[in-house]
Amino acid sequence: MAVEPTQRKAEFARRLASAGYEDFLVLERGTAETILTDRRLELVDAIRKTEPASITDLADDIERDVAAVHRDLNTLFEVGVIAYEADGGRKRPRLKHEHVFVEPIV
Numbered sequence: 001m002a003v004e005p006t007q008r009k010a011e012f013a014r015r016l017a018s019a020g021y022e023d024f025l026v027l028e029r030g031t032a033e034t035i036l037t038d039r040r041l042e043l044v045d046a047i048r049k050t051e052p053a054s055i056t057d058l059a060d061d062i063e064r065d066v067a068a069v070h071r072d073l074n075t076l077f078e079v080g081v082i083a084y085e086a087d088g089g090r091k092r093p094r095l096k097h098e099h100v101f102v103e104p105i106v
Contacts (some may be wrong), residue, residue, distance in 0.1 A: 009103050016101065024099040025080050032102040035079050039064075040072050044081065047093055054090040 005028070013026050027035070042062060052058035059069040073093050076082045081100055084091040 005103075012101070012103055021099055023097050024101055025097045026101050026103055027079065028103050031079060035075060035081070036102075037072075040076055043069065043072055043076065043093075044095065047082065047095055051094070053087065053092055055093060056090075058093060 009026055009028065013024075016024055016026070043058065046052070046058060046062050050058070050061050052061060055070050055073060056066055058073075059066040062069070073082060077084065080096055082093050083096040085094055086092075
């Protein structure tokens with residue numbers, strides 16, 4: 001009998017927790033392939049390294065168009081990779097989890 005994808009993902013998460021990982025996100029392989037493009041991974045790295053004060057600051061840091069950065073951040077937000085913190089009238093992107101794992105194939 002085949003193991004359901006949801007059961008496989010839950011088992012993977014249990015194993016990560018038992019290995020000492022406390023704050024993590026598990027993405028399904030197909031989702032990760034679609035969402036984690038090179039440009040979006042560049043955003044994740046920049047957020048981790050610079051902790052930008054706003055979306056505009058992040059776009060300036062990596063020399064990309066603010067609207068394109070905003071679209072990519074919203075995609076990362078939808079799957080739980082980032083979160084936004086309100087800072088006055090600005091939204092500050094931050095990483096939501098310490099680790100992001102892609103569900104293994106088997």
